[in-house]
Amino acid sequence: MIRHHANFYTNRLVTEWLKNGKIIIACDLDDTIIPYNEEIKENCKKMVNLILECQEQGIYFLINTARSKEQLKQAKQQVESLGIEIHGINEMHQEWDKPYGLNGKLYANIFLDDRGGFWDTYWTLSNALSIVRHQRKNGNKNEQ
Numbered sequence: 001m002i003r004h005h006a007n008f009y010t011n012r013l014v015t016e017w018l019k020n021g022k023i024i025i026a027c028d029l030d031d032t033i034i035p036y037n038e039e040i041k042e043n044c045k046k047m048v049n050l051i052l053e054c055q056e057q058g059i060y061f062l063i064n065t066a067r068s069k070e071q072l073k074q075a076k077q078q079v080e081s082l083g084i085e086i087h088g089i090n091e092m093h094q095e096w097d098k099p100y101g102l103n104g105k106l107y108a109n110i111f112l113d114d115r116g117g118f119w120d121t122y123w124t125l126s127n128a129l130s131i132v133r134h135q136r137k138n139g140n141k142n143e144q
Contacts, residue, residue: 002015004018004131004135005127005128005131007124007127009124010124010127010128010131013109013110013124013125013128014128014131014132014135016109017057017058017109017128017132018132018135018136021058022058022059022060023054023058023059023060023109023110023128024059024060024062024093024107024108024109024110025051025054025059025060025061025062025108025109025110025112025125026062026063026064026106026108026110026111026112027051027061027062027063027064027111027112027113028064028065028111028112028113028114028115028116029063029065029067029075029078029079030065030114031044031114032044032047032112032113032114032118033047033048033051033079033082033084033112034078034079040114043118046122047112047118047122048082048083048084050122050125050126050129051084051112052082052083052084053129054125054129055084055085057129057132057133057136060087060088060093061084061085061086061087062086062087062088062089062090062091062092062093062106062108063075063076063079063086063088063089063090064090064106064108064111064113065089065090072089072090075089076089088106090106091106092106092107110124110125112125
């Protein structure tokens with residue numbers, strides 16, 4: 001395996017991104033990309049901007065929320081109003097043909113969540129994005 005980054009998780013994310021052309025991002029909503037608490041409004045904005053930058057390099061974006069079924073239409077509208085293209089809500093996108101990501105568990109290359117290490121995943125994704133951009137600009141041999 002080629003080492004793109006010293007951090008195992010960043011390296012794995014970069015490797016999967018370059019190999020597959022896209023990654024799957026599963027993302028919580030409240031206090032991750034949609035501010036529920038006013039004091040973290042800027043953090044949410046930073047995460048949204050990072051996701052938008054990632055879209056340019058190829059992602060599938062899955063909403064991964066505990067909101068009720070009745071609230072999902074509003075959630076979809078909120079996320080789309082941010083400019084984020086959605087490929088699934090609490091389920092895999094329609095083109096998914098892999099034997100995992102079943103039985104109620106989403107498969108993703110990275111999960112973004114305010115309660116699951118917001119800044120850790122932010123920096124892992126940000127670093128991976130920088131490396132992917134650099135590799136693609138310089139003609140990465142590992143990408144299919």
